[in-house]
Amino acid sequence: MTVHGFSPSGNCHKLRLLLAQLDRPYRWVETDSANGATRTPAYLVKNPNGKVPMLELEDGRVLVESNAILHWLAEGSVFLPDDPWQRAQALSWMFFEQYSHEPYVAVARFICGWTELDSPRRAELPGLRRRAHEALAVMERHLGGQDWFTGPAYGIADIALHAYTHVAGEGGIALSPYPAIEAWCDRVRATPGFVPMPAPDARAAERIARSLAAG
Amino acid sequence: MTVHGFSPSGNCHKLRLLLAQLDRPYRWVETDSANGATRTPAYLVKNPNGKVPMLELEDGRVLVESNAILHWLAEGSVFLPDDPWQRAQALSWMFFEQYSHEPYVAVARFICGWTELDSPRRAELPGLRRRAHEALAVMERHLGGQDWFTGPAYGIADIALHAYTHVAGEGGIALSPYPAIEAWCDRVRATPGFVPMPAPDARAAERIARSLAAG
Numbered sequence: 004m005t006v007h008g009f010s011p012s013g014n015c016h017k018l019r020l021l022l023a024q025l026d027r028p029y030r031w032v033e034t035d036s037a038n039g040a041t042r043t044p045a046y047l048v049k050n051p052n053g054k055v056p057m058l059e060l061e062d063g064r065v066l067v068e069s070n071a072i073l074h075w076l077a078e079g080s081v082f083l084p085d086d087p088w089q090r091a092q093a094l095s096w097m098f099f100e101q102y103s104h105e106p107y108v109a110v111a112r113f114i115c116g117w118t119e120l121d122s123p124r125r126a127e128l129p130g131l132r133r134r135a136h137e138a139l140a141v142m143e144r145h146l147g148g149q150d151w152f153t154g155p156a157y158g159i160a161d162i163a164l165h166a167y168t169h170v171a172g173e174g175g176i177a178l179s180p181y182p183a184i185e186a187w188c189d190r191v192r193a194t195p196g197f198v199p200m201p202a203p204d205a206r207a208a209e210r211i212a213r214s215l216a217a218g
Numbered sequence: 219m220t221v222h223g224f225s226p227s228g229n230c231h232k233l234r235l236l237l238a239q240l241d242r243p244y245r246w247v248e249t250d251s252a253n254g255a256t257r258t259p260a261y262l263v264k265n266p267n268g269k270v271p272m273l274e275l276e277d278g279r280v281l282v283e284s285n286a287i288l289h290w291l292a293e294g295s296v297f298l299p300d301d302p303w304q305r306a307q308a309l310s311w312m313f314f315e316q317y318s319h320e321p322y323v324a325v326a327r328f329i330c331g332w333t334e335l336d337s338p339r340r341a342e343l344p345g346l347r348r349r350a351h352e353a354l355a356v357m358e359r360h361l362g363g364q365d366w367f368t369g370p371a372y373g374i375a376d377i378a379l380h381a382y383t384h385v386a387g388e389g390g391i392a393l394s395p396y397p398a399i400e401a402w403c404d405r406v407r408a409t410p411g412f413v414p415m416p417a418p419d420a421r422a423a424e425r426i427a428r429s430l431a432a433g
Contacts, residue, residue, distance in 0.1 A: 038337060051356045066306055068313035075306035087293060088279070094309075095286035102283075102316045141266045183228060 004029040007046075007057040009036045011116075011207065014069040014108055015056040016200040022074055024196040035119045063080050069166075070097040073159040082158040089154030096152040096160040099141070107135035109167040109173030115214035116207035125214075128175065135176045139184060142168070146183035150190065157194050162191030165191045170200065173211050175218075219244045222261075224251045226331075228381030228426065229284040229323055230271040231415040235377050236291055239411040246251075252332045258363040265308075284381075285312040288374040299371040301370040304369030311367040314356070322350035324382040326389030330429035331422035345388065350391045354399060357383070361398035365405065372409050380406045385415065388426050 006029055009016030022029050034040045034055050043051045049103070050057045052068050058066045058075075074094070078084040078213050111131040114124050142164065145152065152160035156182055169188045171178055178185055191197065204212060221237070221244055233278030237244050249255045249270050256268045265272045265282050273281045273290075281287050289309070292298040299305055331338050357379065358415040360367065368377035385401045386393055393400055407414065418426060 050315060051359050054318075056402040064303070066303075066310060068317075071310035071313050073304055074309055075302065078302060087290065088281075091281055091286055091290035094289055095281060095283040098283035098286050098313070098316055099267060101313055102321075103269075106321070139372075144266050 004061070005032055005059040006030070007032045007034045007049075007059065008055050009034055009040075010141045010201040011203045012036065012055060013170065013200065014054075014105070017073055017166045018056050018058070018076070019158065019200075020161045020166075020198055021073055021082060023074065023198045024082065024194065025080060026196070027076070037113075053193050068160075068162050070101060071095070072164060077159045081156065082153070082162070084154040084156070084158065086154065093153040093158060093160040099138075100160075100163045103141070104135070104138040104164065106169055107131045107138060108171050108174060108176060109134055111176060112167065112170060112211075113174075115174050116203050116211045118210075120210060120213055120217075132174070132176050133195070135174070136173065136180075139168070139171070139176070139178070139181050142184050143181045146187050150187070157191065161187075161191055166200070172215075175215055219276070220247055220274040221245070222249045222264075222274065223270050224245045224255075225416040226418045227251065227270060228385065228415065229320070232284045232288055232377050233271050233273070233291070234354045234415075235381075235413055236288055236297060236374065237331045238413045239297065239409065240291065240295060240410070241411070242247070252328075277410055285316060285374075285378050288312070288378060295370065297368070297377070299369040299373065301369065308368040308373060308375040314353075315375075315378045317344045318356070319350075319353040319379065320382055322346045323354060323386050323389060323391060326350055326391060327382065327385060327426075328389075330389050331418050331426045333425075335428055335432075347389070347391050350386065350389070351395075354383070354386070354391070354393070354396050358392060358398050361402050365402070372406065376402075376406055381415070387430075388418070390430055392429045 006018050008031060036055045040046065041055055047053055049065050052067060056069050056072065058072045066075060083093065086124065108214060111128055116126060118124050151157050152164055165188065168184060202208065221233050223233065223246060225248060250272045255261065256270055262268055264280050267282060269282065271284050271287065273287045281290060306330050326343055329343060366372050367379055377415065380403065383399060417423065
C-alpha cells in the first residue's frame, strides 16, 4: 500500500496517524502539492482532481479523499464503531471537517506558511479566521458534553478533526478560547501509537513566524 | 422522521430524492436558510452549525450533513453497495462533492438566485465558475468510462452529485461542454421513483434570469 502525501499537510497526516495506530505497513511517497507535484500528467492520470493524499494499492487501484480513505482503512477496527448511529455521527463530523472547518482552518495555515509574504491571498486571512472560529465554536460545544467525535471512543472523526485543529495557531487562529478543544487535543496526543505531524520545513516555518508577528 | 430543509437547496433535495426512492415516509419542515431560519436560537440548539438539511428522529436525535444522512439512510439498500471498495469510492465522490464541487457549483447558483443583483458577492462569480468547471471536468472524465459514481449502479454518490450539477446552469455554468454528464443526468432522471427538485421561487428565478442575461 502506498500513500502519496505531502508531509506537513493535515489531510495527509490523517492517514499517517491512522496507519500507525492500525500498525499497518505502507510506503510514503512524498508529493509536494504546494509546488505542483499533484498537477503533473503522471499524477493526474491517477487522480484527475490533482490532490493529496492518494492511496494506491499493489494492484494499482486508487482511492482519494482523505476522509474516505480513513473510513475505508478503519472499517472493522476500533477506530470506527459498529453502531449505525455512531457511524453516521462520525461521518457527519468528517463532512463538517471538510466543508466547515478545513477550508478555513487549513487554508489560513496554508496561506501563512506556503505563500509569499506579499501574496494577495493574505487578504483572505481575516475572513478565513472568522469562519475558522465559527467551526471551532461548534467543536467546543460538542466537546463540552462528550470526549470524542467518533461515538464513545477515539476514532477517525477525531483523527480528521485533529489534523488541522491542533495546528490552527500556525494560521493565526488561537485555541486558547477553547479549553474543551485543548483538552481533547491532549487526549488525542495520549492515544496509543500516536505519531505527531511533521513540522513545516524551515522556509514555511519562517513564513509562519513572520505572518504571526505581522498579526 | 422529520427533514428540516429549504426546498430549492440541492443539499436538501438529496434527502427528498433518496427518501422518495426508498419509499420512506417523512415530514418536511420548510426552513428558509437563505433568510436566517437556521440561525434562530431554537434551530441552533438542534444544529449548532446552523445549516440545512437536518434529519430529526421521533426520539429527538439529530443527524446533520447531507451526505452523512444519505449514507445512513441508504445503508442496507440498493443505493449503497455492499462491496467495501465500491462503498469507499462512493464516499470518495461524496467528499469530492462537498469539497471540490458544491462550494463552487452550488455557491455560484446561490449568489445568482439568492443575493441582490448588486451584491458585492457577485464579484466571486468568475472564480467560482472557473473552479466549477474544474470539478465538472473531473466528473466528465469518470463518466467517460462508467455509468455511475456509486460503483456499478445508481446510488447515493449519484444523488449527491446530481443535486447541484443538474442546475449548474442557474449559476451560469453551462453543461454543454460535458456530454457524458448530460447523459448521466438523463439516466438519473430516468431512475425509478425519481422526483425533481422544486424550482426556485419567482423572486429567485427572476434574479437568476437577470444574472444569466448579465453574463
